[in-house]
Amino acid sequence: MTADQGDLSMDIHLKKLYEKLLASYVKTSKEDHLYNAQQLSKWFMEKRIPPDEVVNAHVRTMKSLFPDLPAEVKASFDLLLEMMIGYGIAYREREKLMNRQRELENEIEVAVGMQQTLLPSKTPSLEGVDIGVISVAANQMSGDYYNFVDHGVGSIGIAISDIIGKGIPAALCMSMIKYAMDRLGTQPLSPAEVLKDLNIVVERNVDPSMFITMVYGVYDSRNHQFRYATAGHEPGLFYRAAEQDFLDLKTRGLVLGVSRDAEYPEDTISLQPHDAIVLFSDGVTECRVNGEFIERETLKQLIQGYIHMPAQEAVEAIHQKLYEMTNYKIRDDQTILILKRIG
Amino acid sequence: MNLVIHEKIEKENRIAISVEGEVDVYTAPQLREKLLPLCQGGSQITVNLSKVTYIDSTGLGVLIGAYKAQRATSGKLVLTGMNARLNRLFKITNLNQIMDIEDQAGGGQL
Missing domain, CATH: 1.10.1240.30 (KaiA/RbsU domain)
Structure with missing residues (x-):
């Protein structure tokens, strides 16, 4: 039957x-x-x-x-x-x-499931450095992207990117960024070169009202310098352990995909032991606590409370705290990355 | 939250638009439908944002789309009345370097 x-x-x-x-x-x-x-x-x-x-x-x-x-x-x-x-x-x-x-x-x-495969499956290990990252989608699909490029010579490239909008359109755009980065391989390109290249790809290939923000940095474990450039991305933080304070990273480049001839100026910072770089997507800075946007000062204090922890534990704890503060409502995708000099 | 858009044709090819409310992923299509058809024939469009309380990346995308369309047809897009939060957004994205932004209030803003 x-x-x-x-x-x-x-x-x-x-x-x-x-x-x-x-x-x-x-x-x-x-x-x-x-x-x-x-x-x-x-x-x-x-x-x-x-x-x-x-x-x-x-x-x-x-x-x-x-x-x-x-x-x-x-x-x-x-x-x-x-x-x-x-x-x-x-x-x-x-x-x-x-x-x-x-x-x-x-x-x-x-x-x-496919989108998960676009993100790196593990954080790279680099001598003297501790890296942690968390990326959580507001809905099922995320518009946040991050990537590591291991140059194999003691330096790694780190990208955090925020794609306009949410959901499926953002996810499709993310795969474009991933493959555009993949085709650059593991050659140790400078942040300016990477962003200039990606800007052209995005400008050529997306809808006029689509854009992408990104911060790309290269951390060199031989001299503990972090060289970075940004494309309209929410400024990250530089934590100085000795002073116990946070400096804002600079944001000098235009968002990707708007102007073909945009330039991406670079800045360099030197990290002492226990100093850290904190990068995030705008879902972190734009989360609302009791209906108000979280103050950058509040965010810094919050991060300071966890920065002494191992990087992966710290990003998870920061995310969890934000989740609680926003009353368990995440309106936008959130990505937090911490890179800490340990030796 | 709803978006209210007022449109005023000042002269031929000079159009003023004022936007009121939150421009987010839900209301941005309304702005797009209003703004993009005006971006043709080298028009000059002024968008007053003084009553915009919040604009997210989708809303920003609509303004970028309009900017590109105006750039392609030698028209002009001017943004006015941006509050401190909007100014910060345009500063971070560095869109303030390429887009025409007029400080309507005449100072006192970032």
């Missing part, structure tokens, strides 16, 4: 149950029958039996139980059945939409 035939016999069985219940109820008016009817209606709905078929079963039963029903009552059944046809169509339509929704959800689930 096929599944369809199985369903069909189950439908017939349920309708038979209803007919029996109805036949008994019209004679006895027992209250427990009403409870049984409630239970039966749940099974009907589980089996997706449309409302017009229920009325049809009802009418058929009444006619066979009472062959001498007044003609007026019989006529009224015709009207009722006619009325129910529209409900039946609406019910089937809803079924179709629910199936379609399930399909879409499955597709998105696959896309979410």
Whole structure:
């Protein structure tokens, strides 16, 4: 027996149950029958039996139980059945939409899985440096992107990027950025070169109202210098352990994708042991606490409370704290990256 | 929250628009539908943002789209009345370096 035939016999069985219940109820008016009817209606709905078929079963039963029903009552059944046809169509339509929704959800689930593969599977290890990163989507798909490029000569490139908008369009754009970066390989390019190259790719390939912000930095473990350039990205922080303060990183370059000949000036900072670079996406600086945007000062104090921890633990704790402060509502994708000099 | 957009044609090819409310992922399409069709034939469009309380990256994208369209047709897009928060956004993105921004209030802003 096929599944369809199985369903069909189950439908017939349920309708038979209803007919029996109805036949008994019209004679006895027992209250427990009403409870049984409630239970039966749940099974009907589980089996997706449309409302017009229920009325049809009802009418058929009444006619066979009472062959001498007044003609007026019989006529009224015709009207009722006619009325129910529209409900039946609406019910089937809803079924179709629910199936379609399930399909879409499955597709998105696959896309979410694919998007995960666009992000690096692990943080690189570099001597004398501790790196931690967390990236959490507001919805299923994220517009935040980060990447590491291991130059293999004691330096690594680090990118954090925020793609305009959220959801699927942002995710599609993210794959473009990933492959544009991949094609640059592991050659030790300067931040200015990387951003100039990506700017041209974005400018050529995206909708005019689409843009991407990015900070790209190169950390050299031989001299502990961090050289960086930004493309309109939320300024990161430089934590100085000796002074226990935060300096804002500079933001001197234009967002990617607006002007083909944009230049990306570089800045360099030197890290002492226990100093750290903190980079994030605008989902962090634009999160709202009690309806107000979080103050940058508040954010610095918050980060300071965790900066002594190992980098990965610190980013997770900072994210968790922000999550609590925003009342467990993340409106935008959040990415936090900490790079700390340990030796 | 709703977005209210007023449009005033001052002279031929000179259009003033004022925007009121939050420009975010939900309301940005409204702004796009209003603004982009005006960006043609070398028009000069002034967008007053003094009643905009918040603009997110999607809203910023609409203004960038309009800027690019105006640049392509030798038109002009002028933004006025930006509050401190908007000024900061344009400074971080460095869009203030390339877009025409007029300080309507005449100082007192970042």
